[in-house]
Amino acid sequence: xxxxxxxxxxxxxxxxxxxxxxxxxxxxxxxxxxxxxxxxxxxxxxxxxxxxxxxxxxxxxxxxxxxxxxxxxxxxxxxxxxxxxxxxxxxxxxxxxxxxxxxxxxxxxxxxxxxxxxxxxxxxxxxxxxxxxxxxxxxxxxxxxxxxxxxxxxxxxxxxxxxxxxxxxxxxxxxxxxxxxxxxxxxxxxxxxxxxxxxxxxxxxxxxxxxxxxxxxxxxxxxxxxxxxxxxxxxxxxxxxxxxxxxxxxxxxxxxxxxxxxxxxxxxxxxxxxxxxxxxxxxxxxxxxxxxxxxxxxxxxxxxxxxxxxxxxxxxxxxxxxxxxxxxxxxxxxxxxxxxxxxxxxxxxxxxxxxxxxxxxxxxxxxxxxxxxxxxxxxxxxxxxxxxxxxxxxxxxxxxxxxxxxxxxxxxxxxxxxxxxxxxxxxxxxxxxxxxxxxxxxxxxxxxxx
Numbered sequence: 001x002x003x004x005x006x007x008x009x010x011x012x013x014x015x016x017x018x019x020x021x022x023x024x025x026x027x028x029x030x031x032x033x034x035x036x037x038x039x040x041x042x043x044x045x046x047x048x049x050x051x052x053x054x055x056x057x058x059x060x061x062x063x064x065x066x067x068x069x070x071x072x073x074x075x076x077x078x079x080x081x082x083x084x085x086x087x088x089x090x091x092x093x094x095x096x097x098x099x100x101x102x103x104x105x106x107x108x109x110x111x112x113x114x115x116x117x118x119x120x121x122x123x124x125x126x127x128x129x130x131x132x133x134x135x136x137x138x139x140x141x142x143x144x145x146x147x148x149x150x151x152x153x154x155x156x157x158x159x160x161x162x163x164x165x166x167x168x169x170x171x172x173x174x175x176x177x178x179x180x181x182x183x184x185x186x187x188x189x190x191x192x193x194x195x196x197x198x199x200x201x202x203x204x205x206x207x208x209x210x211x212x213x214x215x216x217x218x219x220x221x222x223x224x225x226x227x228x229x230x231x232x233x234x235x236x237x238x239x240x241x242x243x244x245x246x247x248x249x250x251x252x253x254x255x256x257x258x259x260x261x262x263x264x265x266x267x268x269x270x271x272x273x274x275x276x277x278x279x280x281x282x283x284x285x286x287x288x289x290x291x292x293x294x295x296x297x298x299x300x301x302x303x304x305x306x307x308x309x310x311x312x313x314x315x316x317x318x319x320x321x322x323x324x325x326x327x328x329x330x331x332x333x334x335x336x337x338x339x340x341x342x343x344x345x346x347x348x349x350x351x352x353x354x355x356x357x358x359x360x361x362x363x364x365x366x367x368x369x370x371x372x373x374x375x376x377x378x379x380x381x382x383x384x385x386x387x388x389x390x391x392x393x394x395x396x397x398x399x400x401x402x403x404x405x406x407x408x409x410x411x412x413x414x415x416x417x418x419x420x421x422x423x424x425x426x427x428x429x430x431x432x433x434x435x436x437x438x439x440x441x442x443x444x445x446x447x448x449x450x
Contacts, residue, residue: 003043003084010097011036018097019090020082022049023112025426026058026302027353029225031101039099043084046104048077054103054110054422057429065425068110068418079105086218088188092233098188100218109418112355116217119363119414126369128259128268130213130362131342133193134220136350137251138227139244140202143237158202159236165199181206181230190219190226200248213257213358220354242306242349250309250316251350255361256334258342259285270338276324276378277335286322286343287375288368289331289361293320293347294394295408298401298427299360300348304434307397309349312384317347319388321379328383347394356423363414398434402427 010018018039021031030053034042041047055069056062062070069075086100103111123130141148142157160170171178178195185192194207206227208219224240231238243250259268259281271279278286293300301307309316317330324333332344345361367373379386395401405411406424415423 003040006084006087006097006099007036007040007043010039013096018099019093020099020101022053022080022101022103023221023353023355024053025110025112025353025356025423027112027221027224027351027355028058029221039082042080042082046079046081049080049101049103050075051078051107054078054107057426057433061433063426063429065429066422067425068107068422078103078107088190091184091187092229109416110422112353112359113214113217115415115419116355116359116362117214119359119366120213122366122414123259123362124262126366127262128366129262130257130259131210132213132216132255132257132358132362133208133210134216134223134354135205135207135252135254135256136220136223136240137198137203137205137253138224138238138240138350139200139251140204140231141237141239142235144235145232145237148237160197160202162201163199164197167197170197171195177230177234181227184226184230185223188222188226190223203248203251210256213362217354217358220358224350240350242301242303242351243309246308250306252316252346253348253350253352253354253357255345255348255352255354255358256342257345257358257362257365267338267341269343270341276333277341278333281369282333282341282343283375284369284372285365286331286333286368287373288366288371289343289345289364290320290322290368290375290392291373292360292364292367292408292410293330294392295404295411296360296364297347297395298398298405298424299356300345300352301398301401302353302356302427302430303351304398304431306349306351310347310394310396316349317394318384319386319394320392321383321386321388322375323379323383326379326381326383328381329379330383333378359415364410367410367414397431398427399431402431 016036017033020034021029024030051069052075080101081104082099082101088098089095090098102113108114140159142159164170191209192206193209198205227238261268269279269282270277312318321329322331323329330347332346334342348357395404402424412420
């Protein structure tokens with residue numbers, strides 16, 4: 001009945017179509033407008049969507065190193081199922097219905113949303129539900145897609161100058177944008193918990209409201225696209241790349257998560273009788289996250305640019321260490337009441353694919369619970385000053401991270417061989433593409449003097 005009502009509403013609209021879309025390996029929203037008759041057919045089963053979206057990079061360049069799709073398969077259609085429960089209206093398109101989808105059939109093995117869904121099935125088998133929330137930082141510029149290209153991405157003009165974190169002045173001057181973003185997200189079920197300026201020119205931080213983990217991932221993935229659309233509609237541009245300038249800290253994409261009992265709803269992380277009120281299960285969860293972080297880093301730092309952020313002193317972790325209420329650590333345990341007790345996974349930047357990052361963060365924690373992995377002692381004070389043991393050191397390049405991921409037995413157990421092989425190959429491709437670039441640094445370093 002719900003799908004019948006959806007189709008009926010689309011038939012009665014002008015234009016009589018809806019938007020359908022899904023997220024690729026890089027977390028980029030891909031989709032199209034779909035007419036009412038086609039929508040009815042797709043909701044009744046599946047529909048075909050060219051599988052090239054699983055076989056190209058963020059610049060639509062075709063991978064030459066993956067098995068699933070390519071010239072050797074002639075890029076056929078992949079099956080996609082629509083998810084009517086994800087429907088939301090797009091306010092700036094006359095409340096146009098938007099329905100998310102995910103890959104089915106053979107493509108399901110490498111579908112980012114499907115990967116997270118299967119990890120959450122593992123949590124359900126342990127009697128748990130996972131609550132999660134994302135927070136993103138993003139820079140906003142008085143630029144257009146054309147102007148940034150004309151300028152060669154140099155000398156860009158942020159919407160505000162200088163430092164000014166938590167500025168009531170800046171948010172007041174641009175209140176119309178803050179209000180539009182907040183109300184648009186509210187109408188699209190991407191509810192925000194907080195929105196404020198961060199330290200730096202034109203940088204904003206948004207905290208999304210906690211929800212069940214799969215819904216939280218949908219909201220996080222959609223949020224990035226909605227921000228970009230709203231900015232470009234007013235002649236601005238937003239970037240979520242990990243680090244756009246050597247002069248400013250990178251942009252974080254932190255993830256918060258907790259486990260609750262599926263039947264009672266009580267926290268599985270909180271136990272007043274234990275040190276720091278961390279239950280045994282929470283200790284093991286953090287232990288698993290700490291142990292597997294070096295092997296799964298490619299799922300949290302998926303771009304070459306992400307590794308320019310992971311350096312000491314720039315509010316980004318540099319080793320798989322944890323601490324209690326310690327923002328210098330990769331894993332920050334947040335205490336308080338049973339309702340608020342959670343772990344913040346701080347290694348990711350704003351360039352994460354939320355489905356894959358949450359799958360890795362939750363999956364490694366569940367693995368720790370199953371294996372009863374005890375974490376190291378929590379770091380007190382500055383984690384940047386700690387010399388980590390070799391097993392806690394993180395890969396320093398995307399290529400190294402991809403090799404660690406490809407060789408990880410826990411990753412294969414958690415996500416399946418098809419996904420590990422495909423995703424590792426996509427990250428190797430990304431690194432190979434970067435090696436072709438002649439950077440400004442290389443020209444300044446070598447052009448004259450070498």
